[in-house]
Amino acid sequence: MQENVRLPTPQIGANGKSAGLSFVGLIVHNLGTRRVRTALTALAVAIAVMAVVTLGVLTDSLKSSAAEVLSAGNADFTVAQKSVSDLLNSVVTDTQVAKIASTPGVASAVGVLVATIKLDPAHPLFLEIGITPESLSPFGVHVVAGRAYDATAPDEVMLGWQAADEFGKKVGSSIVMDGNRLRVVGIYSTGQVFADSASMMPLAILQARERKPATVTLTVVRVTKGASIEGVRRAIEQANPNLATVRSATEYGRVDRNLQFLGAAQTGARIIALVIGVIIVMNTMLLSFVERIREFGVLRAIGWSRSRLLGLVLGEAVGISFLGAGLGVGFAFVLTWGLQRFSPLRGILQAQFTAEEFWTALYAAIFIGVLAALYPSARAAMLRPGASLRRE
Amino acid sequence: MTHATNASIEQGEPQIALGMNAEAPASTPVLEAVNVDVVYGEFYALVAANLSVAPGEWVAVTGPSGSGKSTLLQLFAAVDQPTSGSVRFQGVDLANRRHLDRYRRIEVGHVFQLHNLLPHLDAKRNIEIAMFGTHRGRQARSDHATELLSLFELTAQAGHKPPEMSGGERQRVAIARALANNPAVILADEPTGSLDPEGAAKIITVFDRLHRTEGTTIVMVTHDSEIASAADRVIQLEGGRIT
Numbered sequence: 001m002q003e004n005v006r007l008p009t010p011q012i013g014a015n016g017k018s019a020g021l022s023f024v025g026l027i028v029h030n031l032g033t034r035r036v037r038t039a040l041t042a043l044a045v046a047i048a049v050m051a052v053v054t055l056g057v058l059t060d061s062l063k064s065s066a067a068e069v070l071s072a073g074n075a076d077f078t079v080a081q082k083s084v085s086d087l088l089n090s091v092v093t094d095t096q097v098a099k100i101a102s103t104p105g106v107a108s109a110v111g112v113l114v115a116t117i118k119l120d121p122a123h124p125l126f127l128e129i130g131i132t133p134e135s136l137s138p139f140g141v142h143v144v145a146g147r148a149y150d151a152t153a154p155d156e157v158m159l160g161w162q163a164a165d166e167f168g169k170k171v172g173s174s175i176v177m178d179g180n181r182l183r184v185v186g187i188y189s190t191g192q193v194f195a196d197s198a199s200m201m202p203l204a205i206l207q208a209r210e211r212k213p214a215t216v217t218l219t220v221v222r223v224t225k226g227a228s229i230e231g232v233r234r235a236i237e238q239a240n241p242n243l244a245t246v247r248s249a250t251e252y253g254r255v256d257r258n259l260q261f262l263g264a265a266q267t268g269a270r271i272i273a274l275v276i277g278v279i280i281v282m283n284t285m286l287l288s289f290v291e292r293i294r295e296f297g298v299l300r301a302i303g304w305s306r307s308r309l310l311g312l313v314l315g316e317a318v319g320i321s322f323l324g325a326g327l328g329v330g331f332a333f334v335l336t337w338g339l340q341r342f343s344p345l346r347g348i349l350q351a352q353f354t355a356e357e358f359w360t361a362l363y364a365a366i367f368i369g370v371l372a373a374l375y376p377s378a379r380a381a382m383l384r385p386g387a388s389l390r391r392e
Numbered sequence: 393m394t395h396a397t398n399a400s401i402e403q404g405e406p407q408i409a410l411g412m413n414a415e416a417p418a419s420t421p422v423l424e425a426v427n428v429d430v431v432y433g434e435f436y437a438l439v440a441a442n443l444s445v446a447p448g449e450w451v452a453v454t455g456p457s458g459s460g461k462s463t464l465l466q467l468f469a470a471v472d473q474p475t476s477g478s479v480r481f482q483g484v485d486l487a488n489r490r491h492l493d494r495y496r497r498i499e500v501g502h503v504f505q506l507h508n509l510l511p512h513l514d515a516k517r518n519i520e521i522a523m524f525g526t527h528r529g530r531q532a533r534s535d536h537a538t539e540l541l542s543l544f545e546l547t548a549q550a551g552h553k554p555p556e557m558s559g560g561e562r563q564r565v566a567i568a569r570a571l572a573n574n575p576a577v578i579l580a581d582e583p584t585g586s587l588d589p590e591g592a593a594k595i596i597t598v599f600d601r602l603h604r605t606e607g608t609t610i611v612m613v614t615h616d617s618e619i620a621s622a623a624d625r626v627i628q629l630e631g632g633r634i635t
Contacts, residue, residue, distance in 0.1 A: 020534025021513075021520045033512040298508045301471045302522045302569065303497020385496075386472030389508065 023308075027315040031323075034288070038320060041284045045324025045365050046331055048277025052270050052364045053332035053357050058339070059266040061351045075110075075140075075220035076229050079236060082244040087217070088114055094214045096240055103235050105227035110135040111216035113206050117178045126163075127198035128177070130206030130216075136188075139220060141200065146171035146186035154205050157182040160196035161189050175199075178209065221245075274368060281372035285317065289376040296380045297388020306381040313377035314370060321369030322362075329353075329361045420483045422447045422577060422609050423468050428477035430463050430632075437463040439632040441477070447576075448607040450599070452620035455629035461613040462505060462581050464629065468611055469502045469579045470495055481577075497525055501570030503580035505613075507562045509554040515565045516541060516550040522572040540568040544598075559586035567595065571602075577609040578602065584619050596622045 021029070031038045079100055081090035092111060101109035113130035131139055133148045149156035157177065159169055164187050169175055173184045177199065190196055207213050223232050233245040289296075299309055336351040423445040430438040438460045445451050453461045466472040467479045470492045478485045481499060489495060496502070509518045519537040528536065541550050544564040554562050563586050570578060578599070584592035596619060602608040612623060620626045628635045 020530040020532075020537070021517045022530050023524060026517075026521065029517075030512070294508075295510055297471075298504075298510065299521070300493070301469065301496060301502055301504070301508070303493050303495075303525065303573070304521075305491075305493040305525060308525060384472075386466050389466075389471060389504070 023311070024315070027312065027319055030312075030316055031319050037284070037288060038323070041281055041288075041320050042323035042327055044280040044284060045277060045321055045368050046327035048273050048280075048368055049325055049328025049361045049365050050331035050335060051273035051277075053329060053361050054335050054339075055266050055269050055273070056360055057332065057336050057351045057353060057357055059262055060354075062262060064352075076223050077233055077245050077247040078218050078220050079109075079240075079243050079245050080218040082242055088116065090217050091212070091215045092217065092219050092243065094216070096243065097216060097219050099239060100219055100221060100236055103232060103239065105223050105232040105235070107222045107224040107227075108138045109219050109221050110139050111203070111219045112139065113203055113210065113212060113215070114217040115206060115210050119177065126177075127194070128206060129195065129198055129200045130203040130210075131200055132203045135203075136200070138222065140190050141188050141195075142190070143186045144189050146184070149185050149200075149202055151202050152204060153185075153202060155180070155182050156185045156201065158186040158188050158200045159184055160198050160200075161187050162193065162196040163198060166197070180209075270364075274364060277364075277368040278372045281317075281320075281368055282375060285313075285373050285376040289313075289380055292380075293383065293388050293391050296383050297385045297391070300383060300385035301389060310377045310381040313380050314373050317369040317373030317377070318366060321365040324369065325361045325365035328365060329358060332357075332361070420447075421445055421480070422449075422482055423611065424478075424480040424483075425464065425467060425474075426478045426480065428464075428467065428474040428479060430460070430467070430472070431475045436632045438467075438474070441629075441632070441634050443627060443634060445577075445609060445611060448603070448609055449625065450603045450610040450623040451612070452623035452626045453611065453613045453629060454615060454617065454620045454626060456615070459629040460632040461615075461629050463632075465579050465581050465611060465613050468577075469500055471502070493525075497522070498573050499575055500577045500579050501573065501575035503563075503567050503570045503578065503583045505581040505585065507554065507566040507586075509562055509565055509569070511554050514551045514553050515546055515557065515561075515568075518554070518565055519569045519572050522569045526573055536572065537568075540571060541565075544568050560588065560591040563587055563591075563595070567598070575608070577611065580610065580612045582613055582615070584614065584616065592616075592619060 079092065080087060081092060084090045094111065097109055097111040100106060110131065112135075115128045115130070116125045117128060118124050119126035131141075133151050136143070136148055143158070144161060146158075149158055157175065159167070159175070164170065164184070167175065169184050171184055171187060174181050175184060176182070182201070188196075188200065203216070207215070221232070221236070223229050229247070233247070236245055237243065296309060299312075300306075333353065336353075340351055421444040423443075425441050425443040428438055428441040429436065441460070441464060443451075443464070453464060455461050463472065467474055470479075470486050470489075473479075473487065478487060480486065481489070481495065486492065486495065509515075510521070513521065516534070516537045519540055520533045523533040523536065526533075538547075538550070541547050544567065546561060546564055546568065549557055549561050549565070552561075554565070557565070563583065567580070567583060570580070580599070583599075584595050587595060599610055599612070600622060603610055610623070612620075614620050
């Protein structure tokens with residue numbers, strides 16, 4: 001000990017670090033010191049985040065896959081039966097299609113019948129679109145190879161270019177669909193992934209096969225130049241109370257209650273995942289709090305304020321949350337990737353990770369971390385230093 | 393004043409600022425315990441204790457184990473509250489003081505009986521965290537911690553964590569931490585308890601220098617009568633009563 005006390009020149013410490021410890025640095029240090037606990041807590045956050053993100057990605061993917069039916073046609077909007085359980089169960093009669101076509105402001109109204117078949121185990125929901133040959137062009141279909149089918153040919157089919165590519169079919173090939181051997185007479189393109197991965201055939205043939213005479217699933221409508229799309233929509237809905245018009249994927253729920261249920265189920269599942277995450281993380285943080293009572297007592301005894309201690313514990317929770325968010329997104333990506341390759345979902349699930357999902361992950365992680373840390377941090381802040389220091 | 397240490401003390405102006413933040417009027421005791429009882433369940437740790445410590449005074453509190461020495465010190469450090477009676481700093485009852493954390497941080501420097509260093513932080517950082525919430529910025533905290541480590545000949549141990557240090561080194565780090573904010577009062581609970589005679593003498597030398605040259609008030613708990621004799625006044629506690 002220096003008895004001849006002289007102020008030493010500030011120097012680099014023996015640990016080789018000249019910079020002092022910041023509050024954030026202390027938080028990071030504390031997390032790094034308790035690596036296993038930090039990792040396990042971040043893992044708990046990550047699992048909850050994974051559930052939240054995966055549910056979001058899956059639901060959005062299913063919604064957009066389903067809603068692509070609406071965008072398959074080159075239309076201003078689509079008309080379908082209101083509030084059916086599934087859009088494919090929508091029934092629009094020929095009479096209604098004619099009525100829609102005669103509505104002022106409507107340039108064209110094309111009725112299409114949509115059905116699904118199990119083509120093979122890898123394609124459990126292959127789409128068949130029944131449409132008259134003369135409606136192909138108004139529907140936005142371009143025949144890129146071969147020709148269009150005849151209006152009454154029972155064994156002719158056109159494949160979207162992506163479907164043809166995937167199955168290795170070309171004009172002249174045959175394909176077995178629902179037990180019927182059909183001849184591929186043309187390859188088409190619509191510019192829509194959903195339609196280009198499907199097949200098209202004569203409307204009358206598909207109506208007969210599906211036992212849905214004189215009905216279609218939906219009607220795609222184009223309005224005349226200069227007409228108000230919203231005005232035409234209102235007119236059609238007023239004239240046909242059991243029909244609903246849909247202009248975007250977000251309006252899809254108006255005609256498909258399954259989608260509404262899916263959204264509600266997603267919200268419920270996300271809430272459950274968050275609650276479970278909060279409970280698990282709070283349990284871990286409470287254990288950590290009990291282990292650190294003496295440490296908190298020392299900090300209070302050397303003059304740390306309640307708010308600083310609160311900030312320390314909450315700061316550590318936020319740090320863990322960031323770790324958990326990163327891990328959770330990674331887990332969600334891997335899980336979704338696996339689910340896309342899971343046979344029953346192949347072809348249906350086309351997961352897309354958007355920036356929104358990353359924000360969702362971050363919000364969810366911080367929500368879990370902070371909510372779970374509130375009680376332990378409040379208890380830490382309220383500790384009496386004397387009692388904490390007496391604790392063994 | 394009686395000095396028990398044989399260590400030499402450098403006379404003259406100090407080179408490092410270790411002094412009082414605030415001075416009480418000479419007539420006002422810096423610390424007071426007035427009719428203080430502390431009861432844990434049915435155990436009376438302190439009974440009607442009255443003690444007044446003048447500014448700049450060095451008081452040693454001695455007594456057998458369980459006599460209430462540490463309890464008295466913890467009351468002065470505001471880490472515990474009396475069951476009855478009052479504890480005052482510069483005439484103000486600590487129970488009425490709004491910011492006790494500021495009192496603990498600035499006005500008093502607490503040297504704990506068991507060091508109470510955070511085991512996951514190195515020596516320098518253990519000192520730095522005592523300066524959080526003061527006017528010092530990050531670099532200033534670092535510089536001051538380095539100065540204190542140098543003062544206690546712990547520069548080589550700056551990056552060592554408490555489990556990697558000897559008992560004496562830990563105790564010196566604990567004292568350095570207590571001095572970090574230049575407190576008016578040092579409250580030291582067995583500051584030489586884990587030290588060999590030479591190490592104990594060095595600690596007492598530092599206290600003596602602070603007391604004599606900086607006017608720092610010191611309340612020191614010890615069971616060592618030789619160490620106690622370094623103080624201006626020795627208080628004896630027995631069975632929770634000041635005798």
